[in-house]
Amino acid sequence: MSNHSPSEQSEAYIALGANLGDREKSLKEALTLLNAHADIQVMRCSGVYETEPVGYLDQPNFLNMAAAVRTSLMPEILLDVMLEIENQLGRVREIQNGPRTADLDLLWMDGQTMNTPHLTLPHPRMLERAFVLFPLRDIVPQDEPSGLLEKVTDALGKLDGREGIKLWTTSGWEGGFGHSAS
Numbered sequence: 001m002s003n004h005s006p007s008e009q010s011e012a013y014i015a016l017g018a019n020l021g022d023r024e025k026s027l028k029e030a031l032t033l034l035n036a037h038a039d040i041q042v043m044r045c046s047g048v049y050e051t052e053p054v055g056y057l058d059q060p061n062f063l064n065m066a067a068a069v070r071t072s073l074m075p076e077i078l079l080d081v082m083l084e085i086e087n088q089l090g091r092v093r094e095i096q097n098g099p100r101t102a103d104l105d106l107l108w109m110d111g112q113t114m115n116t117p118h119l120t121l122p123h124p125r126m127l128e129r130a131f132v133l134f135p136l137r138d139i140v141p142q143d144e145p146s147g148l149l150e151k152v153t154d155a156l157g158k159l160d161g162r163e164g165i166k167l168w169t170t171s172g173w174e175g176g177f178g179h180s181a182s
């Protein structure tokens with residue numbers, strides 16, 4: 001089977017989080033590794049936000065961000081690349097919702113829906129999570145064709161304020177990847 005989608009390129013949105021070790025370095029390395037893949041280009045990066053842990057509370061604050069990538073890979077293959085990057089950055093799965101050096105979630109891919117044991121799209125919890133929505137809002141363009149901006153704006157309107165989210169750095173990291181012009 002081909003690893004590539006029949007219709008050229010997709011735009012995928014990825015959430016990144018880290019709360020162990022040098023968190024900012026882990027996020028940057030994850031993006032560098034994504035962009036180093038021959039079939040993935042990092043197009044836009046959100047600001048980096050420091051966020052209080054959600055779910056399992058007895059753990060350090062996270063840094064969270066989101067990135068938009070262009071890829072010709074099928075969603076399952078893109079997810080495999082992301083899980084491999086988590087492993088390369090030293091992720092060990094011990095506690096559900098627990099601390100991690102790097103967590104990469106595939107949020108949205110041109111509005112495609114799927115539900116397999118390996119991958120659910122859109123990510124089922126993305127619209128409940130302020131630590132996903134604030135970064136996403138930074139990078140979804142007004143004219144995004146598959147309805148993502150409306151979903152993000154609507155979900156943000158239902159949140160109570162900023163819920164333990166503060167801007168850490170505006171990042172500007174996509175400039176380093178050389179693909180930021182559309």
Ligand SMILES: Nc1ncnc2c1ncn2[C@@H]1O[C@H](COP(=O)(O)OP(=O)(O)OP(=O)(O)O)[C@@H](O)[C@H]1O
Pocket residue numbers: 079083093096097098103104105106107117118119120121122123124125
């Ligand atoms: N959209 C998706 N993005 C990332 N992983 C997914 C997705 N859908 C299903 N999965 C599966 O979820 C599995 C567990 O992921 P992980 O351990 O990162 O969960 P988590 O980050 O602790 O929780 P959450 O999924 O709520 O963020 C992955 O191995 C992957 O196969």
Ligand SMILES: Nc1nc2c(c(=O)[nH]1)N=C(CO)CN2
Pocket residue numbers: 016017018051052053054055056062064097098103131
């Ligand atoms: N603030 C914050 N909390 C979390 C996060 C995360 O990335 N940021 N990830 C989780 C599991 O994916 C559980 N809780």
